[in-house]
Amino acid sequence: MFLLTIRKKFIRELTLIGVVLTALVAVVYHMFIPDRYFLWFPSIPIFFYLFGLFYIAMFSFYYRMGLEKLVMCYLSCKVLKFILSALVLIAYAFFIGHEVVAFMLTYVFFFFAFLIFETRFFLWFEMKLKNSKKVNNEKNTVHSTVSASVDGNNRNVDGAKC
Numbered sequence: 273m274f275l276l277t278i279r280k281k282f283i284r285e286l287t288l289i290g291v292v293l294t295a296l297v298a299v300v301y302h303m304f305i306p307d308r309y310f311l312w313f314p315s316i317p318i319f320f321y322l323f324g325l326f327y328i329a330m331f332s333f334y335y336r337m338g339l340e341k342l343v344m345c346y347l348s349c350k351v352l353k354f355i356l357s358a359l360v361l362i363a364y365a366f367f368i369g370h371e372v373v374a375f376m377l378t379y380v381f382f383f384f385a386f387l388i389f390e391t392r393f394f395l396w397f398e399m400k401l402k403n404s405k406k407v408n409n410e411k412n413t414v415h416s417t418v419s420a421s422v423d424g425n426n427r428n429v430d431g432a433k434c
Contacts, residue, residue, distance in 0.1 A: 274404075275335055279328055282393060286324040289389050290317050297378060310371040312364065316379055319360065320386045323353055327390060339401070346394060350387075357383055 294317040301309040327349050334345035361379060365372050 275332055278397060279332060282328045283325070285389070285393065286321065286328075289385070290321045290324075293317065293382065293385055297381070305374075308371055308374040310375055312368065312370075312375060313378065316375075316382050320382050323356070324386065324390070327353075331394075342398075353383075353387075 294314075298313070301313065330345055330349055331342070334341045357379070361376055364375055368375075
């Protein structure tokens with residue numbers, strides 16, 4: 273249930289940031305620099321949106337495998353995103369070559385915007401996870417080792433006074 277809630281929140285925020293950034297950049301291109309607009313512009317937000325969906329799917333997979341593997345998931349997804357981004361930029365420059373500078377600047381803008389979003393989101397998730405662990409540990413400590421007796425003396429499980 274917790275993982276499903278996190279996935280829904282991530283996808284909702286990913287969609288919102290994708291739509292807002294796409295609209296913002298499209299308005300800038302059409303209003304201020306229409307001669308620099310390139311036909312491949314819509315592919316950039318689509319790439320980052322699809323990678324965000326891949327990212328949350330990998331996160332869900334690693335979450336089920338164990339919490340200690342989440343850091344590896346973060347790092348491997350960041351490295352994979354960087355490598356794929358470099359390949360996309362190189363492929364665009366070699367094969368398409370139309371408005372290469374505009375494409376690269378737009379791509380880098382989206383790269384850093386989504387990087388900041390993903391990092392912020394997963395830092396928030398880590399804090400929430402640590403807080404829930406802390407609350408669970410406190411509940412286990414309070415309820416399992418020390419119990420209050422009727423006469424007000426605290427006794428541990430063995431019956432010795434604390």
